[in-house]
Amino acid sequence: MEFExxxxxxxxxxxxxxxxxCRDPALAEELAQETMFRAILNIGAFxxxxxxxxxxxRIARNCYTDHLRRSRRxxxxxxxxxxxxxxxxxxxxxxxxxxxxxxxxxxLPEPYREVFxxxxxxxxxLQAISHRFGKSDSxxxxxxxxxxxxxxxxxxxESI
Numbered sequence: 437m438e439f440e441x442x443x444x445x446x447x448x449x450x451x452x453x454x455x456x457x458c459r460d461p462a463l464a465e466e467l468a469q470e471t472m473f474r475a476i477l478n479i480g481a482f483x484x485x486x487x488x489x490x491x492x493x494r495i496a497r498n499c500y501t502d503h504l505r506r507s508r509r510x511x512x513x514x515x516x517x518x519x520x521x522x523x524x525x526x527x528x529x530x531x532x533x534x535x536x537x538x539x540x541x542x543x544l545p546e547p548y549r550e551v552f553x554x555x556x557x558x559x560x561x562l563q564a565i566s567h568r569f570g571k572s573d574s575x576x577x578x579x580x581x582x583x584x585x586x587x588x589x590x591x592x593x594e595s596i
Contacts, residue, residue: 443472446489450496453558457500467503471496487550489568493558536594540587548583555580 450471455464474495482491541552547569554560554568555576566576 442475442488446492447472449489449554449558449560450492452560453493454496454500456557456559457497458503463503467496467499470499474499486546487554489558489560490550490553493553497557536591537587540590541583544583544586547579548586551576551579552583552587 447468451464451468454467454471455461458464458467471492475492478495482488486494541549541556543549544552551562551565551569554565555562560568562576562580563573565580566573569576
């Protein structure tokens, strides 16, 4: 597989995914470059269990997480959170929920997993996902909502 073609096809998706995570265009660009670099180095590790876009978004997520770890070590302690701003407990709860959703999404069978992750994490419109799979627009909507329903049901089951 020629990596330049992969970059042209998926570079925008990786950048959009990272921009959604960090909300900083310069940082998203830097992390997108790091993602593609890591992908080149580790292309032999791609087993094809998921789509290439999902694999790249996973690498991007790891790059972002690594950046956050490095930033926390380098940053001096900040002021106490203002009233009304979520404190550490709320942030941990949100991260815990997001982690549970990601774990459940990763356990979905294909194509549910890839459609859900592309749409939610990659911010790819359902119409574009349909075209990527060569299916009708309604196929992506139905697949996404079925994936979402499975995740919600499993979250409710875990809460019982």
